[in-house]
Amino acid sequence: MKAKTYILGLIAVAALAGMFWYGDWSRSKVDNSQTASIIDQNGEQDENTGQSNEDNSANGIKVAASEANGDIILGSPEAPVTMVEYSSYLCGHCVNFHLNNLPTLIEKYVQTGKLKIIPRLVSPVELSAAVLCANEQDSFYEFNEYLFSHIQDLDSVDDVKSIVGKLGLNQEIFNACHGDNRYDDQIKDWFNKADADGVAGTPTFFINGEKIVGNQPLDVFESVIEKYSIQ
Structure with a gap:
């Protein structure tokens, strides 16, 4: 099946310390030298975090997702600390963050009600649409983490659809969602918010407005x- 094409004006192709921002999806655009060290060499140490690079894709963890103002909110909307995350599935440092740092932040802060995360997936857009379709079946977090953990295994949109069965979602509902353009405006809004926030590459985070660039x-x-948390 031919992947959907989105024209979002001028979509930057940014390379910032190995961070990639693309408007469409192709395996050739993955920085294999970087992601291979993160995904393929399970059990070895990552230079940035010093943690083991095992496949941490959700690990059975359920994280509640709600919606507000065009955003997905992971965790309690009442949490005192907010982390906005701009990331891309084709960004090696984003993969690194999701495999190594995010599980600890989820366990230590999100599940204890201290932190809520607002993820904005700026590329590739067909994968952003897929995770929003998964959210219709209350599986945003699980689907998102699966994509980050298995991005090198995905060659086409059909491969993305195969995830649906693995996660126990309804294939027909997902296909109907991913076959139309219902989330175009929401994804465009994420791009606009990234531009307004001065995001030059991924990953970029804002914790209660304080900017952190990179993993x-x-x-x-x-x-x-x-x-x-203590303020």
Whole structure:
């Protein structure tokens, strides 16, 4: 099946310390030298975090997702600390963050009601649409983490659809959603918000407005979250 094509004006192709931002999807656009060290060499240490690169795709964890103002909110909407995450499935450092840092942040802060995460997936857009379709079946977090953990295994949109059965979702409902353009405006809004926030590459985070560029060591995220948790 031919992937949908989106024209979103001028979509930057940004390369910032290995961070990639694309408007459409092709395996040739993945920085294989980077993602291979993250995904393929399971059990080895990642230079940025010093943690094991195992496949952490959700690990059976359920994270509630709600919607507000065109955004997905992971965790309690009442959490005192908000982390906005701009990321791309084709960004090696984004994969790194989701495999190594995010599981700890989910367990330590999201599931304890201290932190809510607002993910904005700026590329590739057909995968962003897919995870929004999964959200219709209350599986945003599981689908999102599966994509980040298995991005090198996905050659086409049909491969993305195969995830549906693996996660126990309704294939017919997902296909109907992903076959139309119902989330075009929401994805365009994420691009517009990235531009307004001065995002030059992925991943970029804003924790209660404080900007963090790149996948920093875990203690950087923890220190900023803790700072705003006690205010």
